Amino acid sequence: MLNSISTKNAPRAIGPYSQAVKIGEFLFISGQLPINPVTNEMPETITEQAKQSLENVKAILEEAGSDLHHVVKTTVFLDDMNAFTQVNEVYQSYFSGNYPARSAIEVARLPKDASVEIEVIACLSNN
Secondary structure, rough: OEEEEOOOOOOOOOOOOOOOOOOOOOOEEEEEOOOOOOOOOOOOOHHHHHHHHHHHHHHHHHOOOOOOOHHEEEEEEEEOOOHHHHHHHHHHOOOOOOOOEEEEEEOOHHHHHEEEEEEEEEEOOOO
């Protein structure tokens, strides 16, 4: 059975989708734009945007009773692969030890003209 997860500590969905869905022991978090859920604004620099996207991911994980240690896969969408190093530095400050699997993809454009969007899959079991 599919269960939607939603929190006010991350930006609300800007379309007909859930912030996250839980099925069994897996949590699928929709791509998180770098929108501050309090101000509804987006930071300007790629570093600040990457941090905000990951903060939004963290907030959704917390709403589901989990944390970043349970993330098994991330997908990072960038509007410019030249920003990979900067995003990677921020990313590395959020994940350590056994890093999740990851894909990084350059795209032509992201919603709201963001520079980065990050989606994750987490396993909620204790294994």
